[in-house]
Amino acid sequence: MNGMAWLAASALLAVVPVGVLAVLVLGGALALLPAVAGGLVVLAAAMLAAALAQRDLGRLHAALDRVEASGQVDGADPRLPPLAALSRRIARIARARTRRAEELSAALGASEAIIERLPDPLIALDAARAAGRANAAARAAFGADVPAVLRHPLLREAIDRAWQERVAQTAELALPVPVARTLQATVIPFETRLPDGTQALVVLSDRTRERAVEQMRADFVTNASHELRTPLASLMGFVETLRGPAADDPPAQQRFLGIMAEQAARMARLIDDLLSLSRIELSEHSPPAERIELGALVGRVLASFEVRLGERRQRLAVEIAPKLPAVIADADQMAQVLTNLVDNAMKYGREGGTVSVSLQPAANGVVLSVRDDGPGIARIHLSRLTERFYRVDKARSRGAGGTGLGLAIVKHIVNRHRGRLLIESEEGQGAHFSVFLPTSLDA
Ligand SMILES: Nc1ncnc2c1ncn2[C@@H]1O[C@H](COP(=O)(O)OP(=O)(O)OP(=O)(O)O)[C@@H](O)[C@H]1O
Ligand SMILES: [Mg+2]
Incomplete structure (x- = not known):
């Protein structure tokens, strides 16, 4: 086929279907007019529904923003029933979340209050072994000197041991200023770091009184035996003298016996005083009536x-x-x-x-x-x-x-x-x- 014939044939082929189509469309359009009108109504309804849905979604987003920002759950009031149901569900979840958050913060507040009111100083250590928060007792005891307490060589050692061995360690610290105190320090490491960064706790309890009482008891025994030993040694010395050098010296014997009686009376007085002191101490908690x-x-x-x-x-x-x-x-x-x-x-x-x-x-x-x-x-x-x-x-x-x-x-x-x-x-x-x-x- 030459070029011209080919062109003519192609044109014919193109024109015939377009003509047929035009006839069909015109005819069909007339026939489908009611359907098209119906379609337009549906389209308009769909567009309205879409607009409503968009507005409802916008309200839902705004409501969710408020929940996120302040936990405040208020009505988004969507018009569309499925979105209204969704909104109610979101509100329920948001309310539950707010309740949970309130419970959590109350529980946290209770723990805070307990830690804060503990009578013993408590200091939290972070992963770098530096002082984190300190409770009221620690602030009252050391003020701004908390880091200085942590630098005490014996406490430093206990902290290092706690870090290495991962179990609680103790140390007894003698603090000379502002007043001489003896503190028992316990370093308690946590296996995993707490959410606030705490890696270990240092609890300090004041043992000044106990140590002083122990010291007093030891001093008391030493003093009491010393006080008794002095007259006793003197009595024994005179007994020896009376048996030996003064055996035949009646005037010296009389003199020595006088001194011996005095020493014995002194021992008796000491024992009486000790007994009366311990009786008074025993009844010290019950005042007279x-x-x-x-x-x-x-x-x-x-x-x-x-x-x-x-x-x-x-x-x-x-x-x-x-x-x-x-x-x-x-x-x-x-x-x-x-x-x-x-x-x-x-x-x-x-x-x-x-x-x-x-x-x-x-x-x-x-x-x-x-x-x-x-x-x-x-x-x-x-x-x-x-x-x-x-x-x-x-x-x-x-x-x-x-x-x-x-x-x-x-x-x-x-x-x-x-x-x-x-x-x-x-x-x-x-x-x-x-x-x-x-x-x-x-x-
Ligand atoms: N009035 C005073 N004047 C000066 N020093 C006093 C006076 N009263 C007490 N002391 C001193 O206080 C010390 C303690 O007195 P305390 O009465 O406890 O013991 P003591 O008199 O030595 O023995 P004790 O009373 O048991 O016989 C005395 O040793 C004395 O040094
Ligand atoms: Mg006296």
Whole structure:
């Protein structure tokens, strides 16, 4: 086929179907007019539905944004029933999530409160072993010095061991400032790091009191045996002398026996004082119940000192205020307090001096005071005077037959009475001991 024929044939082939199609479309369009109209309605409805759906979806998104931003669940109110159902479901889930978040934050708040109020200092350590948060007790104990505590060599070692061995480690730290303290530190490592970055905890508990009590107990045994050993050694020495060198020397025997009797009496007094101290300590938690008039008691006790006054040419000046209220006290123990204080005032006071005893009313109580005009006590000793066996001048006290327990007994009796003991003195100015006793134990 040549080129022209080919072109003609192609044109014919193209024209015929277009013509047929045009006839068909025109005819069909006329026939389908109702269907097209129906289709347009459907299309319009679909477009409306799509627009509604879009608006509802927009509201749902906005509602979800609010949930995300503030947990606030409010009605998106979609019009379309399926979206309305979806919206209700979303609201339900959002409410449950808010509730859960509130529960979680309440639980977290409770844990925080517990940690914060723990009486022992607690410090969290991060993975770099640096201090994280510290509870109120830690802040109160160390303030800004928490990192300094963590640098204590013994605590550092315990932290290193905890990191290596992955089990809790302890160390006992002696902190010299601001006040001397003994702390027991426990380092507790966590197997996995906590969400806030905590890798381990350091808990510090104050053992100052326990250590002091242990030390006191040890000192007490040492002191008590030492106090007993001295007269005992002297007794044994005299026994040897009486058996040997003084066997045929009756005047020396008499002299030695006198000293021996004195030493034995000293040992007996020491044992009596120790026993009475431990009895008072045992009853210290239960205060006395009787009401007594101190005026009469003071008179009776002082009468027993009359004889001794002459020994060192001393004078007693007594001043008892009229109409004193009765105090809650144990009469025997109050007599012991006054005896011990007047005994000291006479023993350590000035020869030829005056011992003044007074009984005066005070707010909610009565003050019993014993004052002397002797050499007094240097300030550095004042806080330790009531310790057992503490004596300013050991030789002088022993020479006067003292055991060093008199003021310790006074202090424990006053404690049991819920009273207060005040010691005021300056060297060369005499000493003033005053005991406040309450008229009722409620104050
Ligand atoms: N009035 C005082 N003046 C000066 N020093 C005093 C006075 N009272 C007590 N002291 C000092 O306090 C120390 C302790 O007194 P405390 O009464 O406890 O023991 P003591 O008198 O030595 O022995 P004890 O009372 O058991 O016989 C005394 O050794 C003394 O050094
Ligand atoms: Mg004494």
